[in-house]
Amino acid sequence: MKCNIRKWALSDAADLAAALSNQKILDNLRDGLPYPYTERDGQDYISAMLAADPNDIFAFAVTADDRVIGSIGVFRQGNIHRQTAELGYYIAESHWGMGIMTEAVRRVCAYVFENSNIIRIYAEPFSYNRASCRVLEKAGFQHEGTLKSNAVKNGRIIDMELYARIRPEK
Numbered sequence: 001m002k003c004n005i006r007k008w009a010l011s012d013a014a015d016l017a018a019a020l021s022n023q024k025i026l027d028n029l030r031d032g033l034p035y036p037y038t039e040r041d042g043q044d045y046i047s048a049m050l051a052a053d054p055n056d057i058f059a060f061a062v063t064a065d066d067r068v069i070g071s072i073g074v075f076r077q078g079n080i081h082r083q084t085a086e087l088g089y090y091i092a093e094s095h096w097g098m099g100i101m102t103e104a105v106r107r108v109c110a111y112v113f114e115n116s117n118i119i120r121i122y123a124e125p126f127s128y129n130r131a132s133c134r135v136l137e138k139a140g141f142q143h144e145g146t147l148k149s150n151a152v153k154n155g156r157i158i159d160m161e162l163y164a165r166i167r168p169e170k
Contacts, residue, residue: 003100005060005072005107008049012061013042015068019092027154028129029090049073058112062091062104069095072104074112074121085112087123089135096131105139109165119167126151127159136163 019025020037034041049059055076062070070091077084087108091101112118125132127146137143141163150160 002064003069003103004063005104005111006063008046008059008061010043010046010050012068013039013046016042016045016061016071019068019070019090022093024093025090028126028132029088031153055116058085058108058116060104060108062089062100064095064100070101070104072101072108074108074118076116076118083117084120084122085118087121099138101135102138105135105141109139113167120164122162122164124150124160124162126153127161133161133163139165141165 017037017039020033020042021035023035026033026035049057052059057073057075059073060071061068062072070089072087072089074085074087076082077086087105089101089105091104109121112121122144123132123136123141124147125136127133133143142165144162144164147160147162149157151158
């Protein structure tokens with residue numbers, strides 16, 4: 001299945017809400033997202049992404065067959081880490097295991113490296129989310145280590161993995 005990444009549109013809110021109203025997806029994301037995730041929540045998120053500084057936040061809808069099936073974003077860090085950015089993503093459960101997110105990660109990293117001064121993109125998936133770790137590995141990220149007892153998710157203290165991809169030299 002072919003995927004694309006594109007800028008968000010307010011008309012994507014219903015598809016976004018459908019994908020995020022899934023506890024299995026929320027169990028692999030940081031806390032703070034409402035459940036159930038409503039179309040209004042989607043509109044608020046999309047509005048915030050469209051209003052964000054395009055040099056600091058690179059936020060895209062992941063699409064297949066012209067429908068939004070996920071989200072991917074790269075978020076610039078501050079201070080001494082101002083040329084470093086964190087990657088975050090998710091995809092609707094019906095599209096797991098198809099290689100779509102690996103392709104989306106490759107594309108968004110290429111875009112960010114070509115259109116910004118970012119030199120390092122990193123991700124911190126939960127250690128139990130082996131599928132996300134595999135996406136990063138297949139997309140050219142290097143495993144840099146395990147962050148022991150790094151988070152509390154669903155009442156459990158959990159480890160996270162640290163992956164990074166460095167801007168290719170020209």
